[in-house]
Each structure stands twice: as C-alpha cells, then as structure tokens.
Amino acid sequence: MKSPINQWVRPNIQKITPYSTARDEFEGTAEVLLDANENSLADIFDGRYSRYPDPHQRELKRDLATLKGVQSEQIFLGNGSDEAIDLLYRVFCQPAKDGVVFFGPTYGMYKVSAAVNEVDAIEWPLDADFDIPAPQETLSLIPKNTKILIFCSPNNPTGNQLNRDRLRAYCEQFNGIVVIDEAYIDFAPGESLIPWIDQLDNLVILQTFSKAWSIAALRLGVAYSTAEIIAYLNLIKPPYNINAVTQEKAKELIETAGLVSQSADRLIELRENLIKRLQNTSGVLHIYPSKANFLLVKFDKAPALFQHLLTKGIVIRNRCKEVENGLRITVGNQAQNELLCQQIENFYTL
Numbered sequence: 001m002k003s004p005i006n007q008w009v010r011p012n013i014q015k016i017t018p019y020s021t022a023r024d025e026f027e028g029t030a031e032v033l034l035d036a037n038e039n040s041l042a043d044i045f046d047g048r049y050s051r052y053p054d055p056h057q058r059e060l061k062r063d064l065a066t067l068k069g070v071q072s073e074q075i076f077l078g079n080g081s082d083e084a085i086d087l088l089y090r091v092f093c094q095p096a097k098d099g100v101v102f103f104g105p106t107y108g109m110y111k112v113s114a115a116v117n118e119v120d121a122i123e124w125p126l127d128a129d130f131d132i133p134a135p136q137e138t139l140s141l142i143p144k145n146t147k148i149l150i151f152c153s154p155n156n157p158t159g160n161q162l163n164r165d166r167l168r169a170y171c172e173q174f175n176g177i178v179v180i181d182e183a184y185i186d187f188a189p190g191e192s193l194i195p196w197i198d199q200l201d202n203l204v205i206l207q208t209f210s211k212a213w214s215i216a217a218l219r220l221g222v223a224y225s226t227a228e229i230i231a232y233l234n235l236i237k238p239p240y241n242i243n244a245v246t247q248e249k250a251k252e253l254i255e256t257a258g259l260v261s262q263s264a265d266r267l268i269e270l271r272e273n274l275i276k277r278l279q280n281t282s283g284v285l286h287i288y289p290s291k292a293n294f295l296l297v298k299f300d301k302a303p304a305l306f307q308h309l310l311t312k313g314i315v316i317r318n319r320c321k322e323v324e325n326g327l328r329i330t331v332g333n334q335a336q337n338e339l340l341c342q343q344i345e346n347f348y349t350l
C-alpha cells in the first residue's frame, strides 16, 4: 500500500478552510429564505432561477452513484471535465515547480491547462499504433517533478483504447496521481476502469456528459476517484460550479439512461457504416480503428481536402500537425455522413 494522498497535495491546498455558502449554513426547508441576498420578488422568469443551486449537487450525485456503482463521495462534478483537469493541476502541482506528463497525440487541453497553471508539461509519444509504452520505458526517464500522468482512453484524436495492463501497471508503479480520461467510454461499453478506483489510491477517472450524453451546451464533466481525492477537488472548486438547469437536466437524463446507450449504440453502427463507405472512397490512405464517435483518417492531400470541405460547408477537424495527413471526422447522422463522403469523392474525381 502506498503512503497517503497528502504527500502529493500542494501544502497551501492542505491548509485551506473552505468557503461556507449560505446553503451550507442552513440546510433544510424554510418558508422565508433571506440568507443569500437573492431576489425574492419572483417577477423575473417567475423566480424559477432566483435561488442558488445546491453547491454539493447531492441529488444528482446520488443518482449518478447508483448508475455507476460508486459512492457519492467518489464523485466530483465539474463545469465540463475541463474544469476537473484544471482543478487536478491546482490540487497537485505547484506552479513553476511541478509537472505533468501525458501521451500524445492527445487532447489539447492537458497542455493548455498546464500552461495556465504554470506547470511543466511533457508530451510523451505514443507508439506507431498510438498505444502507450510500458512503464519500464518511461517512468525512470520522466522528470522527478512529475506529479500527474494523464492517459486518454479511448484517445482523442486517434480513437483507440490504450493497453489495459499497461494502464494498470502505471497506476501501481507511478508515485503520483494517474488520470485516465474516458470522455468517449460510452462508445466502448463495458470497458470503463471506474471499478479500479476502489483498488487504487492514486487513480482519477474523467468522464463527460458532452459526448454520448449529448448535453455539451450544459457543461457537465465528472471525476471518479477515492473519497480523499474527491474531497480535495470539492474543497477548491467554485461553490456553485454546476448550475441548476444542468443539475436538473442531468438527473432527467440519468432516469432515461437507456435512451443514451441506445443513441451511443446507433452512433457505433453509423461509425462502422462510415468506415465501410470510406474504405471505398478515393483519397483515403488509412482509417485508424476507433472505439469512439469519431474516426482519424489519413487522406491524400489532406490539407487541400480539408479546405475543399470547408467551402462546401462541411467542417471536420484538421489534425495534420499531430498526425501527418490526418483529419478527424466526427460520426454524424446518416445524411451528414453521406454528404461528407460525396464531397470527398468529388474532391478527388472532379
């Protein structure tokens, strides 16, 4: 067993006394709430939004805990998982001193958030199949100031899942925090590593309501970890980071989780159809295997194709800087996928 989490937490964070909200100091129901300086006239939007939301998101966490088979205390809710990434850096990395390592090409926010927090960031290269190297090849070589390792699985923009045994070995061998970003896990059903949070004391799993759960506009990201790590994230989060509408809509969605998984299943089917269609499309050099709702595809003259599609009103993601001739295509609905393939054909044949 490793030593307690406090060895990795910034000393200033360990000393913080949390802000106590009006809602913390009075719990329960009352006729007359005059404690939070809200507007009680109810003359705007019928007062529907006049009260501060639950800063602890208790009901939503309870429902999510049941759905995921964890304890409420093992859940942190963020204003998008981007907020969780930022707060993890702030709990564990001293600015201008500590660092993080992630494995790329991968999601761009890990680097941006590091820059914002003045944390050293190293992008270690994934192998030719975009999988992770064994810990023996990396752990002795990464800087001593590394506090967090970040893995993204399924990885954005490459679409593949990372080797599970190696992920486990990193969790067990790295002396620090391991973050596994599962933003796309709903497209790889049954593969989530959430059960590991009961077996390891240094693991944080990130998920999001923005992709399969289809409420990107409402901003809701989730971190699952030990109660101890989650308590630190809650300690430093802005008190009312999840607004009332988001809490309400997420609860509704959890009640109909079956619909969400049906939708994810349908997207998986559309992804497989799109792969077949692209295999017979001109200009396609390579389609990488995907466990997500997007495909990384290498095209002949990719930058020019990207521009051509833009002029036709079709926007995909240019990833040529990360992967030579690589474009990332989000799987759309049937009609969108068809339009895209037609325009790709046009570009190479006209």
Ligand SMILES: *Cc1c(COP(=O)(O)O)cnc(C)c1O
Residues within 6 Å of the ligand: 079, 080, 081, 082, 083, 107, 152, 156, 181, 183, 207, 208, 209, 210, 216, 219, 220, 221
């Ligand atoms: C989209 C994405 C996120 C961001 O999710 P939000 O919850 O919308 O902030 C996080 N990680 C990866 C890898 C993503 O692709």
